[in-house]
Amino acid sequence: MIGQLMNLNATELCLGLPGGIKAVDSPARSSVRNKRGFSETVDLMLNLQCNKEETVDLNNATASKEKTLLKDPAKPPAKAQVVGWPPVRNYRKNMMTQQKTSAEEEASSEKAGNGGGAALVKVSMDGAPYLRKVNLTMYKSYQDLSDALAKMFSSFTMGNYGAQGMIDFMNESKLMNLLNSSEYVPSYEDKDGDWMLVGDVPWEMFVQSCKRLRIMKGSEAIGLAPRAMEKYCKNRS
């Protein structure tokens, strides 16, 4: 479920302030207790786990339940925006945002208007005739990323990556098994321009250093293993 929500936003362009659009209780709704709107869910994405628990708690409370709008306190809007209002198509909104911020375009972000924090990387898969782009900040873990990639490239399934999705470099035989299989293995180009196996570093570090993803056959990835192990050991010490 959460993964699905995250996927939606991998392809959706956000505009304006970080965190995207928020919803506000409109007069028609304020008197009716209702589900959290889509945009609020987007807003809360990164805190989704704990917020859902809170909702359940609210439900268990008795009569005087009130819907609390959980807003990200870090956002200081002049006036909160409502979803889909004014009724200008996303396409046009994006064009306008692009024009406004094209002067301030950061080198790291490929599309203006994403605000800070977007990590757009291209993903290619050997044998597939097309590339995709993903925003790594949309995912929380290797598992999330793997699910998303599986959806984009239907013949791709990530091999067994252990508990936190990280490769166990200490277990050489396991590693070799993985690479000898005919399964696909994701590799990435890091900031130094080296091609590494995905899963060699903790997730957050990976998001920072990944510039590009390539999904290749395990057998082809074998050449990356020694370098990966080297770097791994270097990073650890």
Add this chain to the structure above:
Amino acid sequence: MAEEDLSEMAKDVELHLKLDPPLSANNKPSRSFKTSSSSSPPPCDTSHVLENVLENVLKFLESRRDRNAVSLVCRSWYRVEAQTRSEVFIGNCYSLSPARLARRFTRVRSLFLKGKPRFADFNLMPPDWGARFAPWVAVTAKAYPWLEKVTLKRMFVTDDDLALLAASFPGFKELVLLCCEGFGTSGVAVVANKCRQLKVLDLIESEVTDDEVDWISCFPEGETHLESLSFDCVESPINFKALERLVVRSPFLKKLRTNRFVSLEELHRLMVRAPQLTSLGTGSFSSSTENAGQGEQEPDYASAFRACRSLVCLSGFRELAAEYLPAISPVCANLTSINFSYANISPDVFRPIIRNCHNVRVFWALDSICDEGLQAVAATCKELRELRIFPFDPSEDSEGPVSGLGLQAISEGCRKLESILYFCQRMTNVAVTAMSENCPQLTVFRLCIMGRHRPDHVTGKPMDDGFGAIVKNCKKLTRLAVSGLLTDKAFSLIGEYGKLIRTLSVAFAGDSDMGLRYILEGCPKLEKLEIRDSPFGDAGLRSGMHRYNDMRFVWMSSCRLSRGSCSDIARALPSVVVEVFGSDDDDVDVDEDNADYVEILYMYRSLDGPRKDAPKFVTIL
């Protein structure tokens, strides 16, 4: 190719001879009720002749309303009409199944399908709701091998769909994708490559993923049949040299709309090679930085425009460098359509340009031209039929450079106005009323006062009177979108006077169920009703029970509806599909307390009952 010619000939021959060869007459069940006795021999020749005559007459009928009327005369006419209808328009892809389409119409050459309701454009609908092209292309691939034209609006189209389309229709000529998504440049490449008869490839306001495929190079070598190529919405760089070569070998090209990755210098090269263009999307309309400061002489842009003697439609200007805008002056007097709606043009830059555009009929722009700019339009563009003013800053608390002043000026200067879409921050009843009195030809009036519930900014009163005047005075009005502070009175006026209104959009308006009742008990021609965030509830919804069968769809989001009334409607009207869902895509209703509240209601008439591809978050009652 030869095979195709022969089949084409055979088709023409078939059309002019008897519809049914004697052999198959007995196999057609529809024949049986034409003859008086069940055991009679094959129908006599006179009925054949009559049908042939009818067929040849019906060929001249193009309007689908006329054809619909014809098909109701009798079964024979129904059949002949069905066999001669070559253009089919389906306003809601879920109103019937593809199989039904194929059963009724046997010789379709052109298909226009609309998918998602309009409010989906504004993030009000969760993704993956549906409107997939896949089942349609699968069925039509088999049923209409001679399909030539497909137009899709708000549909979900995949690369695979496009590949199947390209592979299935050897004579395919025109593909138009409006506000679609789900595909990328790889799908476009397949169409470019495999549709050898392609005349039109128009991608308009669609989301096209960048698969890093050089699709322009995928057009086959040699002379093309291309007449129209629009890719201004494709947000990825293109191979310019390939585009240039393509243009050179496309002698029939009349419409070319490039994307913002085409610089002014590159545009110049294209224009010089295609002076026959009638419609040009100018791309970025700014100089690429590589050429700056190289000491090379700048191309003579004005001269290139001057050479395009047939140019009547200009759009693009995606990253406009204002100093270059005067280059279009040589063609201004010929222009009938201008789209500046992606260009932040100030009044000072705008006025000298528009001064020469006497023949403009369609004008789209940003509100950055201000009321002054609108006054300039009013002074010059006496032939104006359609005006759209979009907000440069689409938020509720932005500056708002246009107002009732501009609206009134337009109404006084452009008396032939038929269609207007106007975004503003403040408006007065006086200005709206003035437009209603000055522009009797109005068929489309869409006013968006961006601040919710905002009253007349001079009097502080609701906007009831202004919109009331519109419905009273504009007797030809078929489409209306309202905004600002509106009471139930506004709806009573709309219901009473909006005799021809087919589409009505309401947002943040009204006081009570009565508002909705006025609409549903009035507006006899209403087909499409979209409402959001308005205090209309079950009683209002129920009051329309007698009409939902005759409407294309009703959308109500964030109103005061409960499941009970929606279920009642579903039960009472079996040919109306009632979909209920939330704006997020949770498929499980965790909040028991709110299980009864309907966040989004989308209902539509359908011949084939509830759809089978509804995602989990949609409940069909």
